[in-house]
Amino acid sequence: GAGVSQSPSNKVTEKGKDVELRCDPISGHTALYWYRQSLGQGLEFLIYFQGNSAPDKSGLPSDRFSAERTGGSVSTLTIQRTQQEDSAVYLCASSPWGDQPQHFGDGTRLSIL
């Protein structure tokens, strides 16, 4: 597709379960980013991948959060043992390379019961 694609668009799960969120970046974009948007808060950086460089994980809030990017394209954000405070919209973005404008997907709305 032409834009950043994220799935699922909505996810409802019980506290304590693991969830996986998927991001398919714009074709040819080497940089991929994950952000979180909580109710009433600004977007918060989580992690980025740039080419073959080691990912910058400095924004991950706890060791329950992890992400991988396979083959330099699709990325998966995994949250283990979900907590209610993990409820948020998780947004993925990509850019042609590191200092170019980031283009966002529609996000995954995660609700933890």
Add this chain to the structure above:
Amino acid sequence: EDKVVQSPLSLVVHEGDTVTLNCSYEVTNFRSLLWYKQEKKAPTFLFMLTSSGIEKKSGRLSSILDKKELSSILNITATQTGDSAIYLCAVGRGTGTASKLTFGTGTRLQVTL
């Protein structure tokens, strides 16, 4: 701590008015300042300003970066109801291979007939 502050928090104007949205920042390792428009889901890229490009214009929208004052403004002239949205300011920062964006909480603009 890196910080991006936007003002006003919200604004209601009549169609045809001109509006100015403000963004100030305190970040380490500044690389760029970006403006996004967020209606329902994905933030849509508007402008990116850097040390080598401090003024941008597209149609009725324009933006200026003041690196001395650590601030930026987004101007919208002859506003239309379709301009109603949340406008997000983000600052790209970091010393790595890509910019991590720190976002403000946004200005909610409502344009009425």
